[in-house]
Amino acid sequence: MDRRLAALLQETFGERLLAPVRQRYDESEIRIALKDATDTLRTLHDHPALRFEMLIDLCGVDTGEEMQVVYHLSSSKSGDWLRVIVSGLDRSAPRIASATFMWPGAEWMEREAYDMFGIIFEGNRDLRRIYMPDDYRSHPLRKDFYLADDASRSPAAGVRNMERVGTPADATAATVLRKSPGV
Amino acid sequence: MTQQMRPSLDDPRVAIPADSTWYEPAPSPQTERQAEFLTLREGEMFVNMGPQHPSTHGVLRVIIKVNGEKVVDLDPVLGYLHRGVEKLCENADYHQAICYTDPLEYVSSLFCEAAPVAAFEKLMDVDVPRRAQYIRVLTMELNRIASHTLFQGWMALDLGGITPILWAFIERDEIVDMLAALTGQKLLYNYYRIGGVNGDLNHEFMSRLGTWMSRAAAQIDSNLALINENEIFVRRTRGLGVLDAKTALKMGVTGPNLRASGVPFDLRRDRPYLVYPELEFDVPTRDEGDSLARYLVRMDEIKQSIRIIDQVLHEMPDGPVMAKLPRLLRPRPGRAFGAVEGPRGVYGTYAISDGTDQPFRMRIHDPSFVHLQLVGPLTKGNLIADTMAVMASLDPVMGGVDK
Numbered sequence: 064m065d066r067r068l069a070a071l072l073q074e075t076f077g078e079r080l081l082a083p084v085r086q087r088y089d090e091s092e093i094r095i096a097l098k099d100a101t102d103t104l105r106t107l108h109d110h111p112a113l114r115f116e117m118l119i120d121l122c123g124v125d126t127g128e129e130m131q132v133v134y135h136l137s138s139s140k141s142g143d144w145l146r147v148i149v150s151g152l153d154r155s156a157p158r159i160a161s162a163t164f165m166w167p168g169a170e171w172m173e174r175e176a177y178d179m180f181g182i183i184f185e186g187n188r189d190l191r192r193i194y195m196p197d198d199y200r201s202h203p204l205r206k207d208f209y210l211a212d213d214a215s216r217s218p219a220a221g222v223r224n225m226e227r228v229g230t231p232a233d234a235t236a237a238t239v240l241r242k243s244p245g246v
Numbered sequence: 247m248t249q250q251m252r253p254s255l256d257d258p259r260v261a262i263p264a265d266s267t268w269y270e271p272a273p274s275p276q277t278e279r280q281a282e283f284l285t286l287r288e289g290e291m292f293v294n295m296g297p298q299h300p301s302t303h304g305v306l307r308v309i310i311k312v313n314g315e316k317v318v319d320l321d322p323v324l325g326y327l328h329r330g331v332e333k334l335c336e337n338a339d340y341h342q343a344i345c346y347t348d349p350l351e352y353v354s355s356l357f358c359e360a361a362p363v364a365a366f367e368k369l370m371d372v373d374v375p376r377r378a379q380y381i382r383v384l385t386m387e388l389n390r391i392a393s394h395t396l397f398q399g400w401m402a403l404d405l406g407g408i409t410p411i412l413w414a415f416i417e418r419d420e421i422v423d424m425l426a427a428l429t430g431q432k433l434l435y436n437y438y439r440i441g442g443v444n445g446d447l448n449h450e451f452m453s454r455l456g457t458w459m460s461r462a463a464a465q466i467d468s469n470l471a472l473i474n475e476n477e478i479f480v481r482r483t484r485g486l487g488v489l490d491a492k493t494a495l496k497m498g499v500t501g502p503n504l505r506a507s508g509v510p511f512d513l514r515r516d517r518p519y520l521v522y523p524e525l526e527f528d529v530p531t532r533d534e535g536d537s538l539a540r541y542l543v544r545m546d547e548i549k550q551s552i553r554i555i556d557q558v559l560h561e562m563p564d565g566p567v568m569a570k571l572p573r574l575l576r577p578r579p580g581r582a583f584g585a586v587e588g589p590r591g592v593y594g595t596y597a598i599s600d601g602t603d604q605p606f607r608m609r610i611h612d613p614s615f616v617h618l619q620l621v622g623p624l625t626k627g628n629l630i631a632d633t634m635a636v637m638a639s640l641d642p643v644m645g646g647v648d649k
């Protein structure tokens with residue numbers, strides 16, 4: 064992994080970074096705000112010294128306090144991998160610009176994030192459910208979605224969902240089971 | 247007590263024409279793209295393929311819009327195998343999560359295990375003993391050969407040739423039995439552990455591997471001769487479903503499908519993990535980007551895998567196969583992405599830890615999911631039968647696509 068990448072990213076994005084660039088093992092990580100998402104992705108893709116042209120993965124994350132969209136990019140120039148965390152999506156109505164203008168292959172991954180978290184990707188031409196049936200109403204990977212049968216939960220965890228009687232599996236309750244990891 | 251008569255199917259009153267009798271893809275389009283898809287022009291009609299169709303490699307439904315025999319557009323419908331693995335993993339501890347990932351892709355399950363294990367090991371700063379790393383490389387390459395030989399048989403089967411799959415299964419069964427002797431399971435191995443592997447190589451595995459290696463190259467060459475020089479096969483796949491390098495990169499294609507378009511991207515070499523940097527192997531590529539190239543790249547990879555296994559067997563050191571770890575794993579809060587180069591592309595797992603013994607979020611990235619998007623763009627304008635040829639050459643496995 065290139066240690067100079069951290070300095071380059073710091074220099075290119077400066078104020079936009081919400082936290083210093085983190086590097087661990089072979090991954091680098093930057094964290095940006097929602098309003099800068101599209102510009103940052105475009106710069107990462109087009110900047111002659113960066114050239115992050117491959118979208119390896121796109122996924123949503125529900126931290127219990129906010130929604131995040133996480134991009135994993137690979138540089139065709141240096142081979143480095145970068146994780147871009149777009150944080151600050153409103154949990155009650157998460158919206159973000161689609162990345163399909165640059166990577167058409169993101170379409171299904173965005174559909175999956177919409178299906179699982181309810182994140183609306185503005186500009187995605189085909190944003191509908193991909194795994195769950197069309198008439199399904201909730202978003203299963205949200206932290207307020209309880210599993211009906213939670214026997215798989217290990218004894219060391221604090222909350223036993225099994226004991227929460229009367230909570231239907233697709234209820235959107237206000238409480239969140241696990242606290243945000245803060246990372 | 248009066249027994250109620252069961253209505254006869256001949257009774258005209260029973261056969262009530264209901265709305266559900268008629269096939270309508272979706273009464274109200276939800277998106278711009280779906281509305282475009284559902285609009286039929288002069289001479290066009292919908293054909294439903296699947297969900298249970300032998301060429302869909304699992305349970306996939308494809309709605310095809312055709313004009314005569316030509317495919318105009320198509321819309322894959324996923325979710326028939328959706329098991330919610332990500333949610334299950336979030337509610338299981340780190341050891342349990344690994345066995346949930348096994349059945350994702352039942353053809354090459356060792357890679358599905360390897361990706362989360364790699365991510366968890368990064369989260370926990372575990373050093374894997376060198377012998378365990380060699381064993382992982384050995385078993386993964388065996389699994390890659392098993393997957394590619396099965397692909398070879400499948401591809402021919404989807405094009406109408408029955409014989410090759412019978413030959414392909416000979417090789418594949420031998421590898422599957424070999425791995426069963428090692429891991430105790432035929433298909434869902436559950437062999438990798440955080441910090442190593444479940445058990446050291448045993449005598450039965452080694453003797454089977456030795457016997458197989460002595461004839462593997464010749465056997466696989468004779469299987470290849472069955473197809474590679476078959477005129478029908480070659481003429482049907484050459485120039486079919488051409489994917490150029492630029493589109494492939496934009497679509498997020500990885501693995502052999504990308505290498506068949508001329509981009510030499512291979513994680514084993516470009517982002518090395520385990521002991522791959524110490525091994526010598528080539529990354530085969532082709533420039534054509536058509537179905538035949540995708541097939542040939544995989545066949546070349548089998549030879550490279552045999553080469554890797556040969557080196558691993560010569561260089562494998564002695565030593566422990568598991569790192570010393572506590573039973574209950576509680577990594578520090580953090581994020582990690584583990585990725586391995588599988589037979590279909592990049593298998594990735596993005597894990598977030600919140601300091602408890604369960605992953606806070608576990609994202610599973612499967613290459614088949616991305617590749618299945620290409621079936622639409624690549625088959626437009628071709629015949630319906632070529633849809634299967636293109637789909638077979640992309641080699642998706644629905645267990646991984648549907649998670």
